[in-house]
Amino acid sequence: MAIAFPSVEWVEEYKKQINLSEGYKKAGATWTAGAVALVTLAKPEIGLNEDFGIWLDLHQGVCREAKVVTAEEAQKAPFCITGDYARWKQVIKKELEPVKGMMQGKLKLKGDLPTIVRYVKASQELVECSTRIETKFLDE
């Protein structure tokens, strides 16, 4: 059954998919740079009334915790990537490569880009994990 994005259930499934991914385990094996937060900006017309933050506690190829946080809490992560609903949908559908999205202003990165670049394979694996979730998009 499809899971709505974003939702608590989707975040739980995302954690599961990350930890099932051999590709991420390998690509993120040396990651010790801390948590990554993903913020989807509110879009009331599709029922997303508030900014939705996803906090991923990533460490050495494992997602130790995935939880829903406020946008304010998300800003405390060493890396916080923010985008509107349409952009995240493009990322999950693999229509937008996240680093390219950051460069073009489609996604906003608070944090050190070179660190992200060093782990570009890991970020691609994280996107891959999201595509494995049967996702129901709120605007469809």
Add this chain to the structure above:
Amino acid sequence: MLYDASLNFIFWCPTKVVFGQNTALDVVMEVENLGCKRALIVTDRDLIKNTDIPERIKKALGKLSAGIFSDVEADSGVHIVNQGAKFGKEVGADCLVSVGGGSAIDTAKGIAILLKEGGKLQDYVGFQILTRPQTPHIVIPTTAGTGSEVTYIAVIKDHEEGRKLLFGDYHILPNVAILDPRMTEGLSPRLTAATGMDAMCHAIEAMHSLQREPIADGIALHAIRLIKEFLPKAVENGKDMLARGQMLIAANIAGGAFSNAQVAVVHALAHSVGARFKVHHGLANSILLPPCLRYNADVCGEVYLDVLSALGVNIEGIQPDQAGEVAADKIIEFTMKLGLPQRLRDVGVPEEGLRECSELALSDGAIIYNPKLISESTEVLQIYQQAW
């Protein structure tokens, strides 16, 4: 086929460009057009020590001058930006006029953020996180190479932490670029050549970048043509105002090209030898360009044929799979005529330092735009070894 149906891109280059001899002295008009009343000049120590350019700009600004901040040095740091912002606040600056090369311009981009947003510069590290226009900024380049006057990137070193901070934001794009050939006439032949090759690399890298697109390609090709024709003339005779002017234009449009299409492996490798061994950025680019062209040759044949055409080479009879090799040879021929060093060993890079640089280069933002995926430091090391 150079593009396919999936092509999608954003081309963003809103900086107003003013060109012509002595246009720098019209800076006051641009300050007024921006609705500003107190312009702080941001420049570097060498320029204020060795030329009268900053003073001339100050004089031209007249009542609108808020003073000169001249503490910028190479590899500008957070502490310098902080000092500049503090000075800017004290003198009530409401706009910035940066006069100099990449360091002065990047420092002014940092000051522009702090004057508008306050807080610590480190709070704004990242990409596209600013939400409003920053302090208005006019750039008067005194070199023809960096293209920083039309880019949305600033690199500022955090000397305490020993790392470079990267700021990428459309809101730090300068409002106006004044390209005055007179401002570059004092540049030495060596610096003219090295900075000019920086522009050449911007143009070629924009073309082989994964994010290449037709608008950037078009202006990059013209930049290559201009550099091929006018860089040798500017090196030979620094007073040749036609050559100086055309080089300023070439650097500017190459900047517009790479600010949108990005740069790739050449810059990733050049940044690393620059950071580790303080090799001048333009020189590092110039030395590394040929081996990088050879590295990408098997996937960039058509692109490199276009580059060769722009370099004035008759491409009849050159097959795409030969184009990278031929382009590399042509670049070497060109830089030898300019009198530039050809090897990393000639510019102070020890062979034992190459491995460390290879690791560093893998963290450089530019490397992800290379048309061939590079994920292992051993691949980078091979290129460095060829250049050494």
